[in-house]
Amino acid sequence: MRAGLEPAITGATATSVTVFDERSLRRHDGPSEDFIDRLSGRVFQTPQRRGKFLWIPLDDPADVPGHGEALVAHLGMSGQVLLRDRSTDDRLTRIRIELDHPDHGALRLNFVDQRIFGSMSIDSMLPTDDQPHLLVPSQVAHIARDPLDPFFDDAKFLRALKVKRTTVKRALLDQTLVSGIGNIYADEALWAAQVHYNQPTETLSRAKAIMLLAEVRAVFAKALAEGGTSFDAQYLNVNGESGYFAHSLNVYGQQGKACPRCGREVVREQFMNRGSHFCGFCQRVRAGSQSV
DNA sequence: CCCCTCACCTGATCGC
DNA sequence: TGCGATCAGGTGAGGG
Numbered sequence: 001m002r003a004g005l006e007p008a009i010t011g012a013t014a015t016s017v018t019v020f021d022e023r024s025l026r027r028h029d030g031p032s033e034d035f036i037d038r039l040s041g042r043v044f045q046t047p048q049r050r051g052k053f054l055w056i057p058l059d060d061p062a063d064v065p066g067h068g069e070a071l072v073a074h075l076g077m078s079g080q081v082l083l084r085d086r087s088t089d090d091r092l093t094r095i096r097i098e099l100d101h102p103d104h105g106a107l108r109l110n111f112v113d114q115r116i117f118g119s120m121s122i123d124s125m126l127p128t129d130d131q132p133h134l135l136v137p138s139q140v141a142h143i144a145r146d147p148l149d150p151f152f153d154d155a156k157f158l159r160a161l162k163v164k165r166t167t168v169k170r171a172l173l174d175q176t177l178v179s180g181i182g183n184i185y186a187d188e189a190l191w192a193a194q195v196h197y198n199q200p201t202e203t204l205s206r207a208k209a210i211m212l213l214a215e216v217r218a219v220f221a222k223a224l225a226e227g228g229t230s231f232d233a234q235y236l237n238v239n240g241e242s243g244y245f246a247h248s249l250n251v252y253g254q255q256g257k258a259c260p261r262c263g264r265e266v267v268r269e270q271f272m273n274r275g276s277h278f279c280g281f282c283q284r285v286r287a288g289s290q291s292v
Numbered sequence: 293c294c295c296c297t298c299a300c301c302t303g304a305t306c307g308c
Numbered sequence: 309t310g311c312g313a314t315c316a317g318g319t320g321a322g323g324g
Contacts, residue, residue, distance in 0.1 A: 023301080052318075077318055078302080092303085115301050117318060166295070175319080182317050229317070232304090252317090273298075274316090 001081055001228075002049040004238035008083055009044050009056070009099060012107060016040065016098035024094035024113055027074065027139055028121035038122045039071060039097070050149070051179025053140045054081075057125070068125040072137045076117030083238040084108040095120050114234065146180035147217045148224075154213065161201040161209050168204060169197035169276065172216070181216060184229055184252045187277045189216040191251040196283045197276045203288020222248060251277040 017039050019025065019032040028035050045057040048070075055070040073081060082090055086098070086106045095111040111120055123137035131151055136143075145152040160177050161168075171177055172186040181189070190197055192215035195208060204212070223229060228243030231253070236242060250260050255268035259279035268275050 026300090074318080076301095077316065113301095114303055115316080115318095117301065164295090170296085173318090184317055231317080234304095235317070272296085274318095 001075075001238055002047045002054055005047045005054075005056075005081065005083065008104060008107065008238070009101065009109070010046050011103075012044050012099040012101040014039050014042050014044070014097050015100045018096040019094070020096070021094040021116065023116045024111065024119055025121060026116075027072065027119040027123075029123075035120070035122055038069065042069075042071075044071070044099070048136075050136060050140050051143050051146050051175055052182070053137070053143060055123070055137050055140070057135075058122075068135065069122055070125055070137050072119075072121045072123045072139060073111065074118050076113065076115065076119070078114040078234055079118030080110075080112040080234075080236055081238055082110045082112055082236070082240055084110055143175050144177055144179045146220070147178060147213060148180075148220055152178075154210075157213065158206065158209050161204060164201050166201055167197065168195055168199045168201050168212070169271065171201050172212075173272070178216070180220065183274050184249070185216070185219050185223065187252045188219045188250060190283060191278060192218065194282050196285045197271060197278060199285050200288065203286070205288075251279065253277065 017036045019035060022032050025032055025035055042061065043059040045059060047054060047056045053072060053074055055072040057070045084090070086108055088108065090110045090112045092112050092114050093110045094113050094116065097109040099107040099109060101107055121139070123139050125135035126138050126141055128134050128136055130153070157178055161171060164171055169186050169190060172181045172189065173183070189212060193208065193212040195204070195212055223245040226244040226248065227237055227241070229235060229245040230242035231246055251266050254266045255277055257266050258264065259266050259282060262279065262281050264279060264281045266277060267280050268277050
């Protein structure tokens with residue numbers, strides 16, 4: 001989504017903003033009038049991402065220099081950002097931003113979200129603790145870098161796995177430890193590394209933890225190359241197109257089918273109020289390596 | 293302080 | 309055709 005937005009909206013001016021459902025501003029500190037006022041007339045800079053948060057830095061308004069604000073978007077479970085022409089509408093559009101781009105002319109951003117777990121907001125930028133010259137929106141400050149980020153700290157992540165009293169899938173889904181991993185990519189990376197979702201993190205050997213992190217990166221790289229995971233019309237890129245990673249899934253949603261590695265049945269269990277998909281043979285809770 | 297549960301929401305689909 | 313149950317890819321406040 002970030003890559004799709006960049007060439008289209010960088011340098012565009014937000015000429016008009018409409019909020020159809022104020023609940024989509026759940027992460028915005030203020031009423032919709034405030035969101036509209038602060039966004040209208042601003043120029044979009046290059047879109048940025050950390051984990052599942054996307055933001056578009058805004059130029060400083062002429063009368064308020066050095067402000068440092070961004071339009072922040074999170075898709076939640078069902079959000080989409082669709083890049084449209086001025087005449088195209090989308091069902092379940094919660095927020096609409098009309099844009100004027102010096103090269104591409106009139107554009108429209110439709111923020112579409114069925115369940116309204118996603119949001120848009122205007123947020124102030126803060127220095128990151130590890131790279132103070134790089135800024136992130138205040139609501140993103142507690143989110144860890146993702147494993148494809150050049151400043152992701154492998155040693156810090158491995159240390160956290162040792163210290164935490166939790167299980168490995170919980171840790172993968174904990175965006176304060178490592179960001180960008182959701183239920184699909186957690187299950188896929190765990191399968192690739194042959195780790196059971198309920199393996200206590202402190203019993204994971206260092207070698208296994210390193211392998212797991214490598215598999216997370218491999219899953220991310222493949223999913224990004226294929227444009228993400230689309231099961232239906234709900235998960236689309238900015239041009240309304242489906243990603244192809246769903247064709248590459250080994251265990252997610254594959255319950256009842258054969259494990260691509262050993263041929264035994266893929267099973268699904270309830271875990272954290274969601275589905276966990278794994279091979280009961282390849283992925284078993286193993287006795288921990290004793291580390292001092 | 294750390295970890296886990298649950299609330300937050302709507303719409304599509306399926307079985308009866 | 310209609311109705312109720314079920315399901316869905318995330319986050320963070322608050323309780324234990």
